[in-house]
Every structure is written in structure tokens, then in C-alpha cells.
Amino acid sequence: MKSFIHASLYLSLSISLLAPYSVLAEEKNAEEAEEKTRLISVVQVENRALSPKIMVIGSVYSRSNSELTAGIDGKLEWVQEAGTRIIAGEVVARLEKTRLSLQKEQQEAQIEYERVGLTRLNRELQRLEKLITSKNASETELDKARSDRDLAGANLKLEQIKLKMIMDDLRRTEVKAPFSGIITERKHQAGEDISRLVSIVSITDPDNLEIRLHAPLKHSRRVKIGDELNVYHSEGEFHATIRSLIPVSDIRSQTFEARIDLPIEMQDAFSVGELISLALPIAPKQLTTLVPRDAIILRSTGAYVFKINADNTAVKIPVELGDGEGEWIAVNGKLTDNDTVVIRGAETLQDGQQVKLQALAGTKIATAT
Numbered sequence: 001m002k003s004f005i006h007a008s009l010y011l012s013l014s015i016s017l018l019a020p021y022s023v024l025a026e027e028k029n030a031e032e033a034e035e036k037t038r039l040i041s042v043v044q045v046e047n048r049a050l051s052p053k054i055m056v057i058g059s060v061y062s063r064s065n066s067e068l069t070a071g072i073d074g075k076l077e078w079v080q081e082a083g084t085r086i087i088a089g090e091v092v093a094r095l096e097k098t099r100l101s102l103q104k105e106q107q108e109a110q111i112e113y114e115r116v117g118l119t120r121l122n123r124e125l126q127r128l129e130k131l132i133t134s135k136n137a138s139e140t141e142l143d144k145a146r147s148d149r150d151l152a153g154a155n156l157k158l159e160q161i162k163l164k165m166i167m168d169d170l171r172r173t174e175v176k177a178p179f180s181g182i183i184t185e186r187k188h189q190a191g192e193d194i195s196r197l198v199s200i201v202s203i204t205d206p207d208n209l210e211i212r213l214h215a216p217l218k219h220s221r222r223v224k225i226g227d228e229l230n231v232y233h234s235e236g237e238f239h240a241t242i243r244s245l246i247p248v249s250d251i252r253s254q255t256f257e258a259r260i261d262l263p264i265e266m267q268d269a270f271s272v273g274e275l276i277s278l279a280l281p282i283a284p285k286q287l288t289t290l291v292p293r294d295a296i297i298l299r300s301t302g303a304y305v306f307k308i309n310a311d312n313t314a315v316k317i318p319v320e321l322g323d324g325e326g327e328w329i330a331v332n333g334k335l336t337d338n339d340t341v342v343i344r345g346a347e348t349l350q351d352g353q354q355v356k357l358q359a360l361a362g363t364k365i366a367t368a369t
Contacts, residue, residue: 041344050285064178095172208267211240213280217249240278245257260278317334
């Protein structure tokens with residue numbers, strides 16, 4: 001009985017020790033099967049008309065950027081801090097208005113004086129017009145009274161215009177933002193006397209941006225207003241439209257300027273002053289062979305793609321890379337628009353390796369064996 005129990009325990013222990021090795025063996029077989037059969041994705045080569053391009057550097061600018069002046073002479077009472085975000089119409093600087101307020105009161109008194117004089121001359125003219133009918137006044141006296149009345153009326157208008165000018169100067173003592181933005185620089189401090197042409201603050205709108213580029217003048221005829229350019233930055237690539245062109249240059253720079261609308265959805269991705277790259281066409285469009293960027297395999301010896309032949313073999317094709325267009329890139333190699341290239345799993349293929357094509361959920365895939 002005791003020997004039977006020992007035998008049973010030995011058998012259980014043997015099974016327990018062997019079980020993990022059996023599982024590992026099954027997993028190893030599964031991995032070997034997976035290595036023998038790998039799924040790869042393929043896509044057809046395309047031929048499209050593209051223009052050869054050069055890369056140029058552009059800068060991000062605000063479409064609204066101003067240095068604000070008061071337009072009058074005076075002493076600064078208060079200036080808004082740099083870095084403050086303000087809205088259109090908000091006061092950003094204020095000048096003392098004591099002198100102008102006194103001038104306003106003086107001018108109002110002068111207008112009242114001229115108005116009283118005009119009233120007196122009107123009454124005098126009316127009196128003479130009544131006397132002229134009874135021959136008790138001469139035509140000369142009447143003409144003089146009419147001239148004096150008209151001259152007083154003109155003087156009143158001049159004094160009223162002077163009052164409007166003083167009121168305009170009073171309004172200018174409060175410098176207001178012409179658009180919403182950020183105060184980027186405070187050029188003068190409270191207590192300083194300034195002239196009408198001196199800048200007080202700088203303001204920039206960081207939410208309404210554009211791209212400006214300067215490119216060789218000889219390429220200016222290759223672009224026009226409304227053209228889309230490829231823009232490249234740290235977070236990817238997008239298209240932007242040329243809004244205006246300035247195809248003139250000075251003798252030294254020999255460049256033209258293009259101003260490009262930054263798409264609304266990309267506004268938050270950029271800051272004023274940031275540098276970005278743009279692809280500028282330099283020649284007429286020509287038929288170009290393109291493959292997805294994912295099809296390109298880069299090695300120290302060069303770039304290549306894998307083409308799937310009619311007999312379902314993978315063939316390594318060396319290529320020279322050209323201009324990019326979104327997810328596609330121009331290549332120069334032994335490819336036609338009827339060829340199929342591998343876009344996923346190409347790193348695992350060998351030149352001449354056999355593959356098996358099959359359809360999966362509407363996508364063409366191949367099985368490498």
C-alpha cells in the first residue's frame with residue numbers, strides 16, 4: 001500500500017513538471033507558424049502631373065500689427081502694460097487733458113460771443129430793410145449791414161470748426177486699440193512728454209495670422225494668386241493658399257514676396273515669428289510616378305521599394321526620391337502605374353520571395369511565405 005502511494009505521487013509530480021514544457025512547445029510552434037506567414041499590405045502606383053519644387057523658408061506674421069500714436073502733443077498719464085490682451089476700442093494709453101479742457105471752455109465762450117454779435121447784426125439788417133422802404137436809409141448802409149452780417153456768420157462757423165478740432169484732440173487723449181490683440185511693447189512711460197508722431201505702444205493680433213515668404217524673383221511667374229502650396233512644420237504638412245503676390249524686387253535681394261493665408265484650423269498651431277518651410281513650384285507640371293511614403297525603405301545604400309510581380313513574387317526596386325505631395329512621394333525607378341508596391345511589412349520581405357494575394361475587408365493584402 002505504501003509503495004502504491006509513492007508511485008502515485010511520483011506520477012503526479014512528473015505530470016506537473018512536464019505540463020509547462022508542453023505549453024511552451026505549443027507556443028513555440030505557433031511563433032514559427034507566424035514567422036512563416038506574415039501579412040503585408042500593397043497599393044497600386046500612381047502617375048500624376050506635378051511641378052518640380054524647391055524648398056523656401058517663410059515666416060508667420062500677424063495680419064494686424066500696429067504702433068499706436070496719440071496724434072497730439074502732451075504728457076502721458078497712463079500706459080497699458082506689455083503682454084496685456086486687449087479688445088478693439090479699449091483704451092491703451094491716456095494723456096493729460098487739462099490744457100485742452102480749458103481751450104474747449106475758451107472756444108465755447110468765443111462761439112457765444114460770435115453768436116451774440118451775429119444776432120445783433122441780424123437785427124440791424126432788419127431795421128435798415130424797414131427804413132429803406134420809407135427812404136430813411138441808403139442802399140449803401142443796407143449793403144454794409146448785410147456784409148457785416150454775413151462776415152459775422154462766417155466767423156461763427158470758423159469758431160465752431162475750431163471747437164470741433166479741440167474736441168477731436170480731447171478724444172485723442174485716450175489712445176484706443178484699433179483691433180483686438182496683445183500689447184507687445186510699451187515704448188514710453190507715464191509722465192513723459194511726447195509729440196504727436198511718437199509711438200506709445202505696439203499691438204499685435206496673434207489670432208489672425210498669415211505666412212510671408214521671399215523667394216528668388218526668377219520663379220515669380222510660376223505661381224499666381226489662388227495657388228496652393230505645401231507647408232511643412234514640426235507637426236506635419238498642410239496646404240495653404242496664396243492670397244497676394246508682390247512680384248517686384250530691389251537689385252540686391254532679387255526676391256519676390258508672397259502672402260499666404262494660414263488656414264483657420266491651423267492658427268493655434270503657430271506663433272508670430274515662427275519659421276516654416278514651403279514647397280515652391282519652379283517649372284511646369286510634368287507626369288510623375290508616385291508611391292505612398294510608407295512604401296519607401298531607406299537604408300545607408302539608398303532607397304528602395306518592393307514591387308509584387310504578376311507571378312506573385314516580391315522584387316526589390318531601387319528608387320530615387322523626388323518631391324512629396326501629402327502622403328505620396330515622387331520616385332524615379334523601374335515602376336509604372338500598373339505596378340503594385342508593398343506599403344506595410346516590406347521590411348520583412350526578401351528579394352524574390354513568393355507571396356499569396358488575397359482580399360480582406362475590401363483591402364488588398366498579400367501573405368508572404
